[in-house]
Amino acid sequence: MPVAAGLAFGLVLTPMGAAIADPRPTLSQAKAKLEKLNDRADKVVDRFNTANERYKKAKSGYTKLNTSYKRKLETVADLRTQVVGMAVDSYKLGTDVTSWPGLVGTDNPDAALNGLAVAGQLAQERAQKLAAFDRENRGLKIERDKAEDALEAADKERDAVEKERAEILKLIKEQKKLLDRLGAYNPGNPNSTGIKYTGPASGSAAAVLRFAYAQVGKPYVYGGTGPGGYDCSGLTQAAWAAAGVSLPRTTWQQWSWGANRRVSLDDLQPGDLIFSEGLGHVSIYAGNGKIVHAPQTGDVVKVVNLSDYGRNLVGAVRP
Structure with missing residues (x-):
């Protein structure tokens, strides 16, 4: 395995066949290696963050569309109930009075006209409900397709995030190993209260x-x-x-x-x-x-x- 910048910590064989460890890297060599790792990690971490943000956005979009999808299902079910109810009511009210035989054979012209008005109103309402029913069905299909596309995009972003995560974890392991050898690893304090800012900002x-x-x-x-x-x-x-x-x-x-x-x-x-x-x-x-x-x-x-x-x-x- 090739030695990179004097930082490969492997084994070499002596002429006598004994194995000894490679010499520790110099401070400047270790810092150079760490700088390269840091630069690489910066870029990978940002790609991870970007992929993760896109995933969350896609997931959020899917959730909204899925909620809309369920809402439209409820609307369609309600419209279907109304349309069926109108058909039943129409039958009970005898709206066949609007047919020619019904109009000519009635003994009460006023009743016939009233029946015609009621039937006309019901017919108009029925037409409007049916049109709304049709629009909701078409909208439902469009929204469902969008939800499926959003879900697929979210799955792809999730896969991308997992690949980035694996690469980052590998880089972090390398960084920690090198920092430990340098005695420079600082775990920090998650509960640190920091320091006071006294600069010129306003x-x-x-x-x-x-x-x-x-x-x-x-x-x-x-x-x-x-x-x-x-x-x-x-x-x-x-x-x-x-x-x-x-x-x-x-x-x-x-x-x-x-x-x-x-x-x-x-x-x-x-x-x-x-x-x-x-x-x-x-x-x-x-x-x-x-x-x-x-x-x-x-x-x-x-x-x-x-x-x-x-x-x-x-x-x-x-x-």
Whole structure:
């Protein structure tokens, strides 16, 4: 098996046939390997989140359509009862008075005219009910087909999510193993009360950063939306929700959502969302050259210098 960046921990054979462990990787080699794993995990986690969001949306759509389907079934059953009832009533009231023999043979012209009026009204109502019955039946078929399509889409998204989950779990295992060897794994504290924000933000941005700083020390959790742990976009979504702004769930969705809210990286203000190249990661600018973010597996929500941030940046969004 090839040695990748000096980080394959296998066995090599000595000329005497004895087996010894490969030397431990240097700190720089381990950090380089970890950086690659983190970058890869960022992208996979965001794909997982995106697939999961689409699944939930498809499932929600199916649930609504299925509810509508059941409602229409009840409507159709009710219409059928009404139509049958009208037919029975028509028979009991002798609406055959509208037939020519019935009209000519009656001894009471007023009764005949009254019968004709009643019959006409019943006929009109019957026609309207039957038309509604037909419309409901046609609508029922359309809604049922939509529900079936939505369910199929939901099943496909669920399968996609499971594949992404398996890949993420494998990556996380690799990350944890490497972090343990470096003595750098930080499990975090899900009950951390964080730190106080004392930066220059005001208004909505201040609310965002007070919330984000209160999460400092909580673990990074892929797919995490709080309160005990977060992934990067889960933190930004929750922080801006604290200021009354509803962001989409994933990094890609947040970047797309902010298409008309992009700002220059040279003009950052507290609360701005900063996106890394490849859109695998997002953080919140805190002012004074600082950012707060949920970095990656084995780490915690933290505040760091933007200048020390180890990823290339692609842009920023001001919600």
